[in-house]
Amino acid sequence: MSSVYTVGQINAYIKRMFTQDFLLSRVYVKGEISNCKYHTSGHIYFSLKDETGTISCILFAGARKGLTFRLENGQRVVVFGGVSVYERDGTYQLYAKEVRLDGLGELYERYEALKRELEEMYYSCFEAEKSGNTDHSLSG
Numbered sequence: 001m002s003s004v005y006t007v008g009q010i011n012a013y014i015k016r017m018f019t020q021d022f023l024l025s026r027v028y029v030k031g032e033i034s035n036c037k038y039h040t041s042g043h044i045y046f047s048l049k050d051e052t053g054t055i056s057c058i059l060f061a062g063a064r065k066g067l068t069f070r071l072e073n074g075q076r077v078v079v080f081g082g083v084s085v086y087e088r089d090g091t092y093q094l095y096a097k098e099v100r101l102d103g104l105g106e107l108y109e110r111y112e113a114l115k116r117e118l119e120e121m122y123y124s125c126f127e128a129e130k131s132g133n134t135d136h137s138l139s140g
Contacts (some may be wrong), residue, residue, distance in 0.1 A: 008087065015085035024083040029055065029094060030102060033075045044071055048079060048094065053125065056093040057081075063097050074111070076102040 005013075018024055027041050031048030038044055042061025057079060059067070071077075081096040 007090070011085060012085040014090075015087055018084045021061075026082060027094075028078055030078050031055070031069055031076070033077055034073050036071050036073050047073060048077070056091065056094060057096050059096040059099060060123045063090075067099060069101060071099065088109050095114050 009073050016100055022138060029048055031050050034047045034049050034054070036044065036046040044059040044064060046057050046059075049055075059071075060122040076083055078100050079096045081094050083094050101108060
């Protein structure tokens with residue numbers, strides 16, 4: 001039988017691989033914020049997503065001091081940091097050192113446009129009922 005490793009050994013090995021990778025240690029990642037949570041410790045946990053995937057992120061309280069705005073779901077941002085492994089859970093995440101705004105996220109913009117469209121439809125139906133025109137047929 002070949003060598004048998006513990007879960008901790010494998011996670012530590014993978015973390016060393018991530019740490020030694022030059023690209024992953026200093027990377028800019030662009031995406032839309034989702035699942036943003038401010039922790040009582042001062043850390044901010046969030047995900048960055050685009051059309052093809054999601055990556056978990058953390059901005060530690062110390063790095064948060066340079067933040068000039070409040071992170072919110074739907075914001076499009078560029079995050080600078082390093083990708084590493086959280087050994088306890090065996091998951092990788094982006095450890096953010098800097099976050100800058102890159103406009104509103106496209107997915108959020110589409111959501112807001114759909115919300116406005118549905119609100120307009122609702123109010124036009126409501127106004128039609130108030131005026132006594134209750135014909136909701138699709139004919140002109």
